[in-house]
Every structure is written in structure tokens, then in C-alpha cells.
Amino acid sequence: MNRKAYGILLVITFLAVGFLTSCSSNSTPLIIPTTPFAFYLSGQDALPAGSGNVNFYALAGAVTITPTGKVTAGEQDYNDANSANGGVTSPEPGGDLITGGSLTVDSTTGQGTLTLITNNPALGVNGTETLGVQFVNDDHALITQFDGSATSSGSLDLQTLPSTPSGGFAFTLAGVDPDLDPVAIGGVFSIGGSGTIDINDDGSVLTGTAFTPVLSTPDAFGRGTISGVTVPGGTIAVNYYIVGAEAVRIIDVDATDSLVGSAFGQGTNATAATNASLSGSVLAISNGSNGYGSEFGALGQFATNSTPTPATFTGVGDSNELDNGVLSGLASSISGTYSIAANGYGSLTIGGLGDITALQVYLTDPALNISDPNNTSGGGGGLVLDLDDSLAGGLGVLIPQTDTTSTDFNGNYAAGWQNFNYFTECGDCESDMVAQGSMASGGALSLTGLVSDPFETLTAGAITETGATFTGTPAADPNNAGRFSMLSANENELTTVIGTSEWSSWDVVMYQASAGQLFWLNYDDTDTSVFLGPLEQQPSSLTLPAAIGPVAKPQTRQKP
Amino acid sequence: MRFNRFTKPIRMIAGLLASLLFAILAIPLGAQPVPESHHYYDIAKEVTVVGTVSKVLVKASPGMIVGSHLLLSTTSGSLDASLGRFGLRGKGALSVAPGQQVVVTGVSKLLRGRQVFVARTVRVGSHVYFVRNTHGIPVSPQSRAVAGQNWAQKGESL
Numbered sequence: 136m137n138r139k140a141y142g143i144l145l146v147i148t149f150l151a152v153g154f155l156t157s158c159s160s161n162s163t164p165l166i167i168p169t170t171p172f173a174f175y176l177s178g179q180d181a182l183p184a185g186s187g188n189v190n191f192y193a194l195a196g197a198v199t200i201t202p203t204g205k206v207t208a209g210e211q212d213y214n215d216a217n218s219a220n221g222g223v224t225s226p227e228p229g230g231d232l233i234t235g236g237s238l239t240v241d242s243t244t245g246q247g248t249l250t251l252i253t254n255n256p257a258l259g260v261n262g263t264e265t266l267g268v269q270f271v272n273d274d275h276a277l278i279t280q281f282d283g284s285a286t287s288s289g290s291l292d293l294q295t296l297p298s299t300p301s302g303g304f305a306f307t308l309a310g311v312d313p314d315l316d317p318v319a320i321g322g323v324f325s326i327g328g329s330g331t332i333d334i335n336d337d338g339s340v341l342t343g344t345a346f347t348p349v350l351s352t353p354d355a356f357g358r359g360t361i362s363g364v365t366v367p368g369g370t371i372a373v374n375y376y377i378v379g380a381e382a383v384r385i386i387d388v389d390a391t392d393s394l395v396g397s398a399f400g401q402g403t404n405a406t407a408a409t410n411a412s413l414s415g416s417v418l419a420i421s422n423g424s425n426g427y428g429s430e431f432g433a434l435g436q437f438a439t440n441s442t443p444t445p446a447t448f449t450g451v452g453d454s455n456e457l458d459n460g461v462l463s464g465l466a467s468s469i470s471g472t473y474s475i476a477a478n479g480y481g482s483l484t485i486g487g488l489g490d491i492t493a494l495q496v497y498l499t500d501p502a503l504n505i506s507d508p509n510n511t512s513g514g515g516g517g518l519v520l521d522l523d524d525s526l527a528g529g530l531g532v533l534i535p536q537t538d539t540t541s542t543d544f545n546g547n548y549a550a551g552w553q554n555f556n557y558f559t560e561c562g563d564c565e566s567d568m569v570a571q572g573s574m575a576s577g578g579a580l581s582l583t584g585l586v587s588d589p590f591e592t593l594t595a596g597a598i599t600e601t602g603a604t605f606t607g608t609p610a611a612d613p614n615n616a617g618r619f620s621m622l623s624a625n626e627n628e629l630t631t632v633i634g635t636s637e638w639s640s641w642d643v644v645m646y647q648a649s650a651g652q653l654f655w656l657n658y659d660d661t662d663t664s665v666f667l668g669p670l671e672q673q674p675s676s677l678t679l680p681a682a683i684g685p686v687a688k689p690q691t692r693q694k695p
Numbered sequence: 696m697r698f699n700r701f702t703k704p705i706r707m708i709a710g711l712l713a714s715l716l717f718a719i720l721a722i723p724l725g726a727q728p729v730p731e732s733h734h735y736y737d738i739a740k741e742v743t744v745v746g747t748v749s750k751v752l753v754k755a756s757p758g759m760i761v762g763s764h765l766l767l768s769t770t771s772g773s774l775d776a777s778l779g780r781f782g783l784r785g786k787g788a789l790s791v792a793p794g795q796q797v798v799v800t801g802v803s804k805l806l807r808g809r810q811v812f813v814a815r816t817v818r819v820g821s822h823v824y825f826v827r828n829t830h831g832i833p834v835s836p837q838s839r840a841v842a843g844q845n846w847a848q849k850g851e852s853l
Contacts, residue, residue, distance in 0.1 A: 190837075217837065220837070314837075314838045315835055315837035315838050316828075316832070316835070316838050317832065317836075337828060337830070337832060338828060338829070338830025338831075339830075396818070426780075427835055428832050428833070429735075429831075429832055429833065431843050456761075456763065457761055458779065458780060458833060459735055459762060459806070459831070460760030460761070460762075460777070460804075460806035460807055460811065461735075461806060461807075463767060490733060490735045492733040493733075523733070523735070523737075523830075524734060524735070524828050524831075525734070525831045525832060526735075526832035527734030527830070528831060557755070557761045557762075560753070560754060562754075562761065562762060562780045562784070563761075563780050606812055660807075661757075662759075662760055662761055662807060663761065664756075
């Protein structure tokens, strides 16, 4: 036997032994199990680095992660609709490949980072994106881009794959049109059938246009295309990522326009909705065009009366329209009428909430939690599109208000906000936070988290901050159960410590849909800032992938 | 570019006709009354004023609404003209200095307890700068560049 043949025999023997060993009952599996997650975000990027650009951007994708936190693979679509000026739209139809990375999470708080190594060197830092993650539970995290190249707010959710969406869906997206002006669209459709689409494009509104979307078969990551998304003047190229059979993230992948959003199953509201299907709710709405158009945020709560035609509602709300220069009164009385068709498509007219007067409503499955689609509780509500011409780009949600007992706001919470401000010369520039901490029943709220501020609007000394603190004592509104406030007028404002930032005091109102879900709004009477975001209750313990115990404090990233 | 704003008259008419056709033929089940919105910028109340620039503010002073402002001296007194976020910023931004005469078109509004002239256009000499669209939405530098100031195509008029 010559030397070469001996070598080949050795290799064959080695492989055979390895194969037989792997087949034995006590063997270690050769395939490492992974958990699939879908993510989406939107915010502002600063690409290309050093350009001074402040672009709207959207990002959606899917990754697989091992129990030890290794990112094994994934795909994503990134789009800032500004590639003509050095921005980035992922190459289609393939998008960007995610070839590696890691998830590092504190097992106690659920806070950490997810790095994604992509094959697109124009993104993140030399092709690697870092997301700040704040897990609410094992299946769902609030996220923000956290690498200084961009900042944003979004969600990371466990995927159920394969899943086959079917039946009726409600959807909304927001972003910028080919003129980089604010645009938002929404509507309802049935898988395999047709639907109705509404649009508010830079203040020009058109409702009730028929369209016929067609979903391609998704790939192994749950990614596919949606064709037939027609709006006046043309068609939008759209990709989707499956979260589950009733939740899909959707992103516009055209090079000159960019939108991102979600589609949710409607369940019984696809065929049997009535005015009674919209119950008392919390309304949360803001500009989804991220600094393009007029930045605003608003919260409200109302009770419905479905007996008259049209149905009516009454409640209270708070609105902060930063760029319009409009601030509603605190706990402003709101009222109006609404109408819901059998397919869950409806409209709502409001008085008392600033310039927010006309909304389209798309009801979702009463059993589906649209903030956390894997959560079996907290279902119902719907999506909202703002038709007001000066608030183009406005999107929101309606969440059933099922618990207004103030003392039930208690326990551990994950929180986030998307802030736009005029603190510096960079007007309407964005910073974001995700955080976690405790709320004492009837007492203090204490959160610690991550702040992303690539445009240095907070002058915190760094563009990514860890260990930022957010403390205050939400005061229950004695006249409006479910509403809280933290206001400087009451010497009770929210206090923050974000690096060396001088911005340490925020007037805030909060609305409680349930003990599990609240929203907070920066009610700013100095007319320099607005934020809106969620607070979501955490379970008593987390069993996360990559939960490797308390994480050493990462370093803040200084501006290069 | 895959879709265009539909304010171009021909496309808008086509879109409306198509919508009407669909409404007649296809969607009785989903037919809903469209809520009537209130207009932040009511173009029916638009007026034009002539004034001399007394101050150019890139950033709002305390008490003003956010964004850039021109303080003007007019025959009827001083005027705070709000230019929005992008009025004095970015490529194609308004270029003006104290002492220059300008013609500003906009709507006067009471915002946060203060009378503000919400400007849509500013004419300096023969150059007209568009700082907001007809719905009162600030026009971004990118939008200015993409549109190439071809506002006639965007349904804009002086």
C-alpha cells in the first residue's frame, strides 16, 4: 500500500468511526439546535459615515441563534431610500446575508446586545450591526440599533417556522416616498384574495383603493416577497418576514422609497366585525417617518358606545405635536364617532386631540397581541393610520384597555422610547432607549438601560450609553383611571442620568392598557422634544437563549 | 423610482377615477365614510405679507415653536415667520440676511399662546423658496433636491 492509498484509507476509517459514533444513542447531536428570530426597526441613519446625512431608514430581517448565543445565519433588508447620496438599500432580491454574530444577554434583566455580521460593508461598522436588546420575555425584545451608525426602535420576536399565513390581515407601514417626504399606508386584505389600501402621502390622502397582494413562498428564514402592493402612481416592492401565522413584518425594498411595518391576522374580525368589536382602548400614535414631516406623539384612552349609528366614544388624551407647535391640554377631553365594517376596516373621527382628527382603523384578531405576537394574553385592538394632512406618516395602535387599576402597575418592566428633539442644531434628530427595572405598586419607577444617540442630541459624551437611569414616581390620575403623569409642574418629573447629558428632566404622561402593557409620552411644554414608547411587564424569570448570566458593563462608544 | 406622489394633476385624476370605479364595482362591503380631517394649514386662510428682515434665527429662541424663524418688520408691526425644521438648513435652503426685503406667503396661527406666521413660501428678490408644502409639512433638503424645485409638477403654486 502506497502512502497516498494509506492516507485515503485513514480518512475513510476516521469518517466511518465518526458516523457510527454519531448514530449511537449516547452521541452528541451533530446539528446544534438554533432558535429563529425576526426583527424590524425604523429610525434615522447617518450613512455614509461622516457625511452629515440624517436619513430615514428601515431594517427587517431574520436570524438563527444557538443556545450559547452564537448567530449562525440570517438575512435582512436595509433601506434608507437615499442611495443616490451615499445611503444604502440592500441589493435585491437576495438582500444582505447575515453570516455570524452573537447575542449577549444578562439573564436577570434580559438586557444586552445582538451583533450581526453582514456581507454588506456599508452597514453598521464595517458591515457589522450592533443592536441593543431588552427582552420582555423569552420570545420578545424591544430593540434599538446601538453602534453609532444609526438609531431606531423596533422589535425582535421568536419565529414559528414554517408558518402559513391565511385569512384576513390588517397592515400599516410608514416611511418616506421617492421625494423623501413622509408617507404612510394601511389597509386590510385576505391572503389569496384582494384588499383595500389607504394612503397619506405628504398630506395627500386617498382611501379605499382596491389591490391584490400576492405572497411568494417564504424561504427557510421566513422571508418572501409581496407583489401587487399598488398605490396611486405605482407599485411598491415589498419583502416580508414571518413571525408566525398571524404576524408578519413587512419592508419596502425599493431604492428610492422606504417604508416598514407589520401585518397581523384579523381572526374573526376579518368577516364578522361590528362597531362592538372596538371596545374601550388605549390609542398610541406617532410619526413613523422619523423626522421627515411633522414629528408628533399622542396617547389617549376612551370608552366606546356601539349602540348609536355611527358609534361614539369619549375619553381623555394628551398630544405633543413638536413641529406643528401644538400641545393639547393635559388630559384633554376627547370624543368622536367611529364605524367598523364587517371586514374590520373602519374610520374614526376625534375632537380634542390637537390636530389628530381623522384616523383609519384596521381591526386585528381579538386573540392576537400585536405588540408581542407570541404572547397568548393581551390580544385584540387594531392598527391606525392618520389621515390628517399635516401629520402624514402617522401610524398607531389601539390596545384594549382591560385593567385601569393603578396599583396593578407593579413588578418588573421593559421599556423603550423613540425621541426626536431640538436640543442641538440637529433639529428633529433622534435618540432611542431600551431599559429595564421595577415599578413599585403606587410608588417609584426605576429603570436602567441603553441609550443610542448617534447625532449627539443629548450631549451625553458618547453616542452609545449603557447604564443610563430613568427614575420617577408615576402619579395616578384621580379623575381618569389608567392615566399617570410625571410632571415638573408637580415637582414629579422623570429624572434621567445619561452619561454627562444636561437633559435630565422629562415631563411624561402614561396610559395603562393593562398591567402588562403601558405607553409613555413626552408631554413637553418647552416645545423641544417628543418621545413615545411602550412599557411591557416582564415575567418573574427569563430563560433566554444566550442568557449567560449578568453581563459585564459594556464600554460606551465615543464619537469617532 | 417605483411610485410617485399622486399630486400630479393627471395622475390624481386618474387615481380618483380608478378609485371611483373600484368603489362602484368592487367594495360595497368595505365601503366606509372617510373621516373628515381638520387642516393645520388652511390654505384658504393664506395671506402674503411684505417685510424687511430684522433677524434670522437658525434655531428657535425660547418660547418660539421649533425650527428656523425670520423676524420681520412690516407696515403693521413685527412678525415672527416660522420656516420649519429645514427652512434655513441644507442644500437649497433659504438664503437671506437682515435688511433684505422679503415677500412671505403663509397662514397666521395661534400656537402655544403665541401668534405665529406659518410660512409656506419666501420670496427674496426673484427667487422663491418653498419651506412647507400646501399641507403645512416642512420641505426637506432631500425633497428639494429630488424634486429639483420643480414645484409645478408637485401641484404647488404661489
